[in-house]
Amino acid sequence: MTESAPKAKYRSDYQSPSHTITDVNLTFDLHETKTRVTAISQVKQQGSETTISLDGEGIELVQITINGQGWTDYTQTETGLEIHNLPSECELKIDNIISPSTNTALEGLYISDGAYCTQCEAEGFRRITYFLDRPDVLAKYTTKVIADKASFPFLLSNGNKVDEGELEDGKHFVSWEDPHPKPSYLFALVAGDFDVLRDSYTTRSGRNVALEIFVDKGNLDRANHAMVxxxxxxxxxxxxxxxxxxxxxxMIVAVDFFNMGAMENKG
Structure with a gap:
């Protein structure tokens, strides 16, 4: 799939999306060249248009299902995926494959210094799965991350940790739930092996918040100022x-291998 040249975007040309996504449930089965991504989205039509146009780059599509039924009424384009004749409300499931180790764009999900990380701002989420990758579509995200436990003991994403467990073949998983709607560019995922500085903070109402700062191995003594x-x-x-x-x-991930500066990904 070829990449299109950048185009100027003007506020005067703004149009509301034909559909919105209220909730998305993501599962990542991490692999260097064949990471399996499953995205289950709750889609709502916002006008009369029954075709949804999703953004997508560098993605190998596996399957589309609508309300549990296989769906073949779609068109792949150079910049994404058009799914036709959708119900006004539906559950859209997309299974796809991405290759983090060969993702040299350093957008979406990629591998750097042996760890998985994401860069979704401003339009990187479209390299993870087909999606309405625009800032005026706000959804609640639930994310399950699966990986080899020995190589990737820490599996992080936005929100609160809601589940974790052991799997076959030395793998484990962690599930995260972000209860607050957010645009796709604020999605974050990190998987790797780090040193961790832990503390806690008690809010004015008495809630206890766990604080964790993840750093490169051997850099733990440099994290105290960040915690303060x-x-x-x-x-x-x-x-x-x-x-x-x-x-x-x-949680804060402060590592040398990340290609960007500070990010506002909450959690």
Missing amino acids: SLINSMKWDEERFGLEYDLDIY
């Missing part, structure tokens, strides 16, 4: 704006 800054920031938000952090955990 995090606690002071939470305290300042409460004192200055009356705002409490609204998840059960706050």
